[in-house]
Amino acid sequence: xxxxxxxxxxxxxxxxxxxxxxxxxxxxxxxxxxxxxxxxxxxxxxxxxxxxxxxxxxxxxxxxxxxxxxxxxxxxxxxxxxxxxxxxxxxxxxxxxxxxxxxxxxxxxxxxxxxxxxxxxxxxxxxxxxxxxxxxxxxxxxxxxxxxxxxxxxxxxxxxxxxxxxxxxxxxxxxxxxxxxxxxxxxxxxxxxxxxxxxxxxxxxxxxxxxxxxxx
Amino acid sequence: xxxxxxxxxxxxxxxxxxxxxxxxxxxxxxxxxxxxxxxxxxxxxxxxxxxxxxxxxxxxxxxxxxxxxxxxxxxxxxxxxxxxxxxxxxxxxxxxxxxxxxxxxxxxxxxxxxxxxxxxxxxxxxxxxxxxxxxxxxxxxxxxxxxxxxxxxxxxxxxxxxxxxxxxxxxxxxxxxxxxxxxxxxxxxxxxxxxxxxxxxxxxxxxxxxxxxxxxxxxxxxxxxxxxxxxxxxxxxxxxxxxxxxxxxxxxxxxxxxxxxxxxxxxxxxxxxxxxxxxxxxxxxxxxxxxxxxxxxxxxxxxxxxxxxxxxxxxxxxxxxxxxxxxxxxxxxxxxxxxxxxxxxxxxxxxxxxxxxxxxxxxxxxxxxxxxxxxxxxxxxxxxxxxxxxxxxxxxxxxxxxxxxxxxxxxxxxx
Numbered sequence: 359x360x361x362x363x364x365x366x367x368x369x370x371x372x373x374x375x376x377x378x379x380x381x382x383x384x385x386x387x388x389x390x391x392x393x394x395x396x397x398x399x400x401x402x403x404x405x406x407x408x409x410x411x412x413x414x415x416x417x418x419x420x421x422x423x424x425x426x427x428x429x430x431x432x433x434x435x436x437x438x439x440x441x442x443x444x445x446x447x448x449x450x451x452x453x454x455x456x457x458x459x460x461x462x463x464x465x466x467x468x469x470x471x472x473x474x475x476x477x478x479x480x481x482x483x484x485x486x487x488x489x490x491x492x493x494x495x496x497x498x499x500x501x502x503x504x505x506x507x508x509x510x511x512x513x514x515x516x517x518x519x520x521x522x523x524x525x526x527x528x529x530x531x532x533x534x535x536x537x538x539x540x541x542x543x544x545x546x547x548x549x550x551x552x553x554x555x556x557x558x559x560x561x562x563x564x565x566x567x568x569x570x571x572x573x574x
Numbered sequence: 575x576x577x578x579x580x581x582x583x584x585x586x587x588x589x590x591x592x593x594x595x596x597x598x599x600x601x602x603x604x605x606x607x608x609x610x611x612x613x614x615x616x617x618x619x620x621x622x623x624x625x626x627x628x629x630x631x632x633x634x635x636x637x638x639x640x641x642x643x644x645x646x647x648x649x650x651x652x653x654x655x656x657x658x659x660x661x662x663x664x665x666x667x668x669x670x671x672x673x674x675x676x677x678x679x680x681x682x683x684x685x686x687x688x689x690x691x692x693x694x695x696x697x698x699x700x701x702x703x704x705x706x707x708x709x710x711x712x713x714x715x716x717x718x719x720x721x722x723x724x725x726x727x728x729x730x731x732x733x734x735x736x737x738x739x740x741x742x743x744x745x746x747x748x749x750x751x752x753x754x755x756x757x758x759x760x761x762x763x764x765x766x767x768x769x770x771x772x773x774x775x776x777x778x779x780x781x782x783x784x785x786x787x788x789x790x791x792x793x794x795x796x797x798x799x800x801x802x803x804x805x806x807x808x809x810x811x812x813x814x815x816x817x818x819x820x821x822x823x824x825x826x827x828x829x830x831x832x833x834x835x836x837x838x839x840x841x842x843x844x845x846x847x848x849x850x851x852x853x854x855x856x857x858x859x860x861x862x863x864x865x866x867x868x869x870x871x872x873x874x875x876x877x878x879x880x881x882x883x884x885x886x887x888x889x890x891x892x893x894x895x896x897x898x899x900x901x902x903x904x905x906x907x908x909x910x911x912x913x914x915x916x917x918x919x920x921x922x923x924x925x926x927x928x929x930x931x932x933x934x935x936x937x938x939x940x941x942x943x944x945x946x947x948x949x950x951x952x953x954x955x956x957x958x959x960x961x962x963x964x965x966x967x968x969x970x971x972x973x974x975x976x977x978x979x980x981x982x983x984x985x986x987x988x989x
Contacts, residue, residue, distance in 0.1 A: 367817070374820070443865070445865040466855075468816065
């Protein structure tokens, strides 16, 4: 799988390349700014773009804007944003259109190489990878919406779902059986008033419910 | 022979003061010919309308020049700075703006100074100069008498009685001269400050304006410094630490064949690096949250509320982004209030309301905790009150024991 990296810190870029290569990616291009990133994506049409939020020239949210531009111009290109801090507003910007093939992770997660590689793979396969901290932010503050009706365990499951994990992944993380996870998820769908139409679709809806709540 | 320093200083000062007084005579008398001419012509022709308007025009034209001359004289000769009014931006002519200009510059005081007080001051100055001349003459009278032919000198009895008396009187006057000259010069400076300078109210107003500007500059400098530190840490130290943690993580992942003790050491270093990153993140966010700069108060507050381990109801109603320093103070007020609610108040829920009403940003944080917070007890609240005060805002804490606690801040945010 071909990947493009945009990260202005050279030190970290070298580390990211190693981590991605270890995860079975080929790094087709590396760049330090948003313009270079767009050019690289246009040229290589990668299966993953790994982007730092803060890049030259403004060192503000160039990465977020570049990521949205990439999603607009080449829909379906999996994009992972890396940030020193996770702000749900950046995540909401990025996820407002579509939650598949999108990731938003804290930079320090890269250090947990195996987890990071797994998260990046999920995104490259069209899944979602939200940083647990974003998820925690989204979960913590709502009180007046259906999320308040969830039990702590169900919140935990929804959180992992929002991070983009499969039932098996959630079961592994919580050290419970997969059937228990399925039961929790059904409860979540019921409490969030998500009708039975298509099980996969409802997962995304549940996550979106989350993000929608974040702007209330 | 050495002249004692004290004496030399007195002589120099007397010289300076009398020079100053002498320089004042001409400008102080400058308007006398104008009104003397006006009086004389009126008396002769009876045409007072013409003479009064002519002399008034001359006086009006002469006043700024004479004022400038006097200012230069005070500044150059005795080092007294008679400040003029700082020029303000010209306004469109209206009766009101004219009235404001008159009230600010008070031209009649200057005219009065040059027209009426000037001649009196000139008389006073001349008097002091005359006394100085007389005492000099007295002091050296005896010496000059030696220039007279011997016969005349010896025939004149006053040579023995009058001349020493002149000398003594001259010496006495000479001793009094420095103080007299000084007193007159000081009195003149006082009058000039009162009549040619701005009034006390104006001086205070200007001072207040200056202080307001310098305070704003200072606050902005501090904020810029915080942002700079934040950026340096973010782009430097944090990246290095992350890179270190990544490399340690890679070492663990890539070399499963390492001996277990080496793995343990690396794993511990890895953990420490990650903890250091987390700590540094909190520290840097406390300095100046990046999202506040990028996305404004609303976004920064939603992140802040999200990180607060309490249900926070957040309502932000802003028409547009306010000035960065207002955003920054509002953010820190709310951040501190939320931290207090979490740490001390034992609150169950918090409500944050931010509204812009006209040119005021209203911030209100209410929690349902224990209450009893005291803004005067040297806590973080005191610091907040100071920060709000630095923007001329109002800060209020209502926290009866038993709760609820409400913290309000009103920040002026006119652009």
